[in-house]
Amino acid sequence: MERERSKNFAHLNIGILTSGGDAPGMNAAIRAVTRPALHLGHRVLGVRRGYHGLWRGDIYEMNSRTVSEIIHKGGTFLMTARSKTFETPEGMQKAVNMCKVFEIDVVVAIGGDGTFNGALALSEAGIPVIAIPATIDNDIACTEYAIGYDTALNTAIEAIDKLRDTASSHERCSVVEVMGRHAGYLALHTGVTAGAEVVLIPEVDFDFQKDIVHTLIEDRNAGKNHYIVVVAEGATSALDLAKRIEEATGIESRATTLGYLQRGGSPSWRDRFMASLIGLKAVDCLDARRFNRAICMQNGDIVDLDLKEALTMTKTIDAGYVEYLDRLTM
Ligand code: F6P
Numbered sequence: 001m002e003r004e005r006s007k008n009f010a011h012l013n014i015g016i017l018t019s020g021g022d023a024p025g026m027n028a029a030i031r032a033v034t035r036p037a038l039h040l041g042h043r044v045l046g047v048r049r050g051y052h053g054l055w056r057g058d059i060y061e062m063n064s065r066t067v068s069e070i071i072h073k074g075g076t077f078l079m080t081a082r083s084k085t086f087e088t089p090e091g092m093q094k095a096v097n098m099c100k101v102f103e104i105d106v107v108v109a110i111g112g113d114g115t116f117n118g119a120l121a122l123s124e125a126g127i128p129v130i131a132i133p134a135t136i137d138n139d140i141a142c143t144e145y146a147i148g149y150d151t152a153l154n155t156a157i158e159a160i161d162k163l164r165d166t167a168s169s170h171e172r173c174s175v176v177e178v179m180g181r182h183a184g185y186l187a188l189h190t191g192v193t194a195g196a197e198v199v200l201i202p203e204v205d206f207d208f209q210k211d212i213v214h215t216l217i218e219d220r221n222a223g224k225n226h227y228i229v230v231v232a233e234g235a236t237s238a239l240d241l242a243k244r245i246e247e248a249t250g251i252e253s254r255a256t257t258l259g260y261l262q263r264g265g266s267p268s269w270r271d272r273f274m275a276s277l278i279g280l281k282a283v284d285c286l287d288a289r290r291f292n293r294a295i296c297m298q299n300g301d302i303v304d305l306d307l308k309e310a311l312t313m314t315k316t317i318d319a320g321y322v323e324y325l326d327r328l329t330m
Pocket of ligand 1: 021112180
């Protein structure tokens with residue numbers, strides 16, 4: 001039987017949360033859902049600390065002013081968390097109960113793969129959802145783009161441009177580790193655009209002698225006096241690799257791990273723009289009561305896909321870019 005509610009059914013009570021690793025542009029996405037939804041007469045409730053806050057009831061009503069002055073801020077003002085409890089049947093039941101207590105009709109979940117899977121589980125427990133892609137790894141298979149990726153790329157290339165200065169002054173090899181535990185998009189696209197001689201990604205095995213030593217020796221023989229090697233954290237450790245390179249080639253090598261630098265910072269134009277378009281698409285789905293959808297970029301367009309179907313999709317990294325390196329840096 002339809003749940004009685006003191007209010008009319010013309011509007012929705014929309015819960016919104018950010019989950020998993022934060023990403024620059026998450027605030028812009030929260031804003032791009034909240035303002036248009038309020039404008040259509042819906043209520044928006046902020047859920048702090050992701051799914052952890054959902055089952056704990058860390059929930060409060062937001063208004064247009066709540067999302068003022070945030071489009072340019074990195075991180076997520078709703079905070080985020082990884083919640084083991086939510087992954088248990090008891091935790092899920094607590095989350096469903098809390099949605100009923102706060103009369104939440106639908107949850108907008110902003111985050112990466114883990115967030116999308118959590119949203120699907122929540123929908124299967126009876127709470128409608130909309131999933132918005134946001135992760136600096138850009139490794140969500142159903143979408144060409146995830147919010148945060150462009151800002152992280154720019155952070156990485158700005159850092160590597162600086163490292164190149166000192167590497168050239170000291171005639172060194174700078175080995176730079178970027179994020180990407182399981183995916184090499186950050187490493188690959190950073191490497192190509194930062195002028196790296198070598199890029200190592202989790203998706204492609206490498207041969208130390210052929211792919212690294214031989215490449216660097218060839219470059220040195222061609223007159224290079226400094227070298228940039230970009231590695232994804234999921235491929236290898238920059239520290240270990242720098243030691244091996246120095247031992248094998250005699251080229252003085254230094255390691256830098258960019259780490260969490262890539263997760264912060266004011267979102268770039270592209271991330272603010274993408275977050276705004278994606279948020280507006282999410283509100284279109286909400287207002288049309290088109291629930292359990294994943295908002296994605298496909299063929300350059302912002303579309304909404306069935307969430308369950310979206311999570312069956314796969315995408316493979318275009319490792320062909322690695323071949324560009326040989327042509328661009330020899
Ligand atoms: O998923 C984004 C990401 O930054 C990965 O690149 C990285 O390996 C992971 O999050 C780190 O997770 P945490 O913030 O929980 O340490």
